Amino acid sequence: MTPAAWRARFRAGEVRQTAALCPGYMQANIAIIPAAWADDFEAFLRANPAACPMLARGTAGEWGLPALGDFDLRHDLPLYRLFRNGQAVARVQDVADHWTPDMTAFAIGCSLSFEAALVAAGVSLRCHGAGRSCSAFDTAIPNHAAGGFGGRLVVSMRAIPADQVALATVITKAHPETHGAPVHAGDPAAIGVDLTRPIDGIGLTDLLPGEVPVFWACGVTMERAIASARLPFAITHAPGHMLITDHRLKGLT
Structure with a gap:
């Protein structure tokens, strides 16, 4: 199945971990935070490139990351985690009701992507x-x-x-x-x-x-960083439930 086909299944309500899905395509950790914190968060990512290799940053209110594919971050992950005041408070399958005009998305590289290269x-x-x-x-x-x-x-x-x-x-x-x-x-x-x-x-x-x-x-x-900053609100993917992008991992076809 293609990344788009999997995202359609997640949007329709299927929940599953994304390990081993779409070998050859990049999977991504996702963090979505208020715009007022976005520059400091990007600085954190750049200061910790091994843990948080930044693939893309969106603009405030934007629910896509065109550099990585055609998707809607409000719906196209299998499971999300919500944070309030730095604490994880809920898991949800869709975040459209939690999206506000100042939410800024970040995509961060994921090691599930390189497993296909190892195999x-x-x-x-x-x-x-x-x-x-x-x-x-x-x-x-x-x-x-x-x-x-x-x-x-x-x-x-x-x-x-x-x-x-x-x-x-x-x-x-x-x-x-x-x-x-x-x-x-x-x-x-x-x-x-x-x-x-x-x-x-x-x-x-x-x-x-x-x-x-x-x-x-x-x-x-990045979740530990969000907790340490005690952000008033943030959204991430639930661990193991990544965004499957349209971007191919170099060296794999």
């Missing part, structure tokens, strides 16, 4: 497939603050065979727009990660014999 290169990836996904964790690593935005880095984790970690690193390093190379491989405690506490309880956390936990910077970091 194509022969990396064994148990978290890539229908009904499966990687997991995400809070770390002890502080972000570079900008304005009121700060918080700590969030990482995604994939269990990679030890003899394929170097290959996975080379492949993902070539895709800085989707977080680039891993930030850590090996002992989770070294970066303050507890593998028993994945964010929202989502994703595979087990390790098989011969596998190494490999960690990439994750776009959920």
Whole structure:
């Protein structure tokens, strides 16, 4: 199915995680915030490019990002999360009723996009497939603050065979727009990660014999920044429920 076909299904009410959907196309984290905070938020993204590689910024009130495709951000994600005063308060399937003329959208690269490149290169990836996904964790690593935005880095984790970690690193390093190379491989405690506490309880956390936990910077970091700034209102995608764009990942067709 094409990205447009999946977005149509989400607009019609289907809710599902987007891992492994539309291989070869970029998926994106989405943050939608009041315009008064937008410049500081962009500064935060640019100060933390591994976690938050900015793909596009909209203008106030605009519900599309033409550089990434023909879609309506009010309807075309499978699930959204609402924040008030920096706290997550609800998950909804449509945000048209929450959209105001000052809402400004940002699209940030997502590591689900590079999974197809890993699989194509022969990396064994148990978290890539229908009904499966990687997991995400809070770390002890502080972000570079900008304005009121700060918080700590969030990482995604994939269990990679030890003899394929170097290959996975080379492949993902070539895709800085989707977080680039891993930030850590090996002992989770070294970066303050507890593998028993994945964010929202989502994703595979087990390790098989011969596998190494490999960690990439994750776009959920922007949620921690929104929380630290205590924005009066914000909208994000729900973790794992990304925008599927019309933009192809370089090197994959």
